Amino acid sequence: MNVEVCSSIKSVKYAFIYVYKGHDKQVVHIDQDGAEPIINEIKRYQDARYVSPPEAIWRIFSFALSQIHPFVMSLHLHLPNQQLVRFSDNDSMIDIVDREKDKSSMLTAFFDMNKMDEIARQYLYKEFPRYFTWNASKRCWKQRKKGEMRGRLVSANPAEGERYYLRVLLSHVRGPTCFEDLYMVNNVLHPTFRKAALERGLIETDDNLSQCLTEASLYQFPGTLRRLFATILIYCEPGDVRKLWDDHYNSLSEDYMRQCESVERVQTMVLMDISIILQSMGQHLNEFDLPMVNTNINLESGHYREVQEEYSIVVDDEHLCAKDSLNTDQKNAYDEIMTHVNQNRPGVFFIDGPGGTGKTYLYKALLAEVRSHGHIALATASSGAAANNMPEGRTSH
Numbered sequence: 001m002n003v004e005v006c007s008s009i010k011s012v013k014y015a016f017i018y019v020y021k022g023h024d025k026q027v028v029h030i031d032q033d034g035a036e037p038i039i040n041e042i043k044r045y046q047d048a049r050y051v052s053p054p055e056a057i058w059r060i061f062s063f064a065l066s067q068i069h070p071f072v073m074s075l076h077l078h079l080p081n082q083q084l085v086r087f088s089d090n091d092s093m094i095d096i097v098d099r100e101k102d103k104s105s106m107l108t109a110f111f112d113m114n115k116m117d118e119i120a121r122q123y124l125y126k127e128f129p130r131y132f133t134w135n136a137s138k139r140c141w142k143q144r145k146k147g148e149m150r151g152r153l154v155s156a157n158p159a160e161g162e163r164y165y166l167r168v169l170l171s172h173v174r175g176p177t178c179f180e181d182l183y184m185v186n187n188v189l190h191p192t193f194r195k196a197a198l199e200r201g202l203i204e205t206d207d208n209l210s211q212c213l214t215e216a217s218l219y220q221f222p223g224t225l226r227r228l229f230a231t232i233l234i235y236c237e238p239g240d241v242r243k244l245w246d247d248h249y250n251s252l253s254e255d256y257m258r259q260c261e262s263v264e265r266v267q268t269m270v271l272m273d274i275s276i277i278l279q280s281m282g283q284h285l286n287e288f289d290l291p292m293v294n295t296n297i298n299l300e301s302g303h304y305r306e307v308q309e310e311y312s313i314v315v316d317d318e319h320l321c322a323k324d325s326l327n328t329d330q331k332n333a334y335d336e337i338m339t340h341v342n343q344n345r346p347g348v349f350f351i352d353g354p355g356g357t358g359k360t361y362l363y364k365a366l367l368a369e370v371r372s373h374g375h376i377a378l379a380t381a382s383s384g385a386a387a388n389n390m391p392e393g394r395t396s397h
């Protein structure tokens, strides 16, 4: 049995990736006899997914793939009159606009409930599903009698402007009965949610931006966080960019840190990623107070980042020496496989043996040998636990 111990919410983020990333699959390409196939191994590796027998059985029997307890409800977030409306191709535009039902959303119904019910006013929007149930057909909230539910306000990026500040306000203001209540601070009606949030002291410092990154780092992966960081630099004008960088560097570089041992190289890779995003938005890295990119580090030798990562694997001396202590069966397999590698001949080998007979030991010796010659050896397994047994092993999906 594989047991995963999650010690922080961040570990949970990685555990859940398997639930949400979609099922495994395999891509097969059949070439015509005699035709010289064009093989792009990297693309194949990126595209190929694999349906393992346990997963196939699990799906054939329609066993549940995941379960959530307590249920989490995602709460609508929209600006005034910008709620989502559903319609079919044949509906007339006038009917769609006039349809009373569509004027009500979870958010406006939350305002309506606050108007009617004094008790409701003590809760934040995100706390609402705990005490009220959402009736989707009648578009209204009703007092909860049983069951458990948590609310999660859908995320908003600071680059979205007003929608983001509306989210900030809804996360702090209890009992609003309409959008105007959120624009209103100390009896002054402000023209924007941003101004109202500022007046309430919710966004007066970079704390707010830092909080946004901290919150995002709980469920977003480093690539998305780097995009968010670049977006913040451009649209949110943080006062102290270097502090924001220092405080969130670990989250921004989490993936590269796992793949690469050189601290300087990791930093350069993160900065280069951010630089590319900034350039796509018309700005340059050197306009911000960020560490200098070390131009001596060449990241361009491979077209694909995956190639770069594979080349940067450091081979363990112990694994390099393993080839000298293989037993006879291991040595036979090793020689056969290495002969194919050295003569550049294709081949598929199946190594079988009872538990503890040295299969992984052999893989380590093979991986070290191939990698030490500057070649790429992809170590994959169908489960995370098995992949972890091999140096730089990965789960194949």
Ligand SMILES: Nc1ncnc2c1ncn2[C@@H]1O[C@H](COP(=O)(O)OP(=O)(O)OP(=O)(O)O)[C@@H](O)[C@H]1O
Residues within 6 Å of the ligand: 325, 326, 327, 330, 353, 354, 355, 356, 357, 358, 359, 360, 361, 362
């Ligand atoms: N030729 C060898 N010389 C020294 N130690 C070895 C050799 N082959 C295997 N071992 C050791 O034996 C133990 C079991 O080997 P290994 O983990 O490779 O087995 P396995 O077949 O992969 O097992 P499982 O199927 O349970 O994963 C390990 O501690 C490994 O270091």
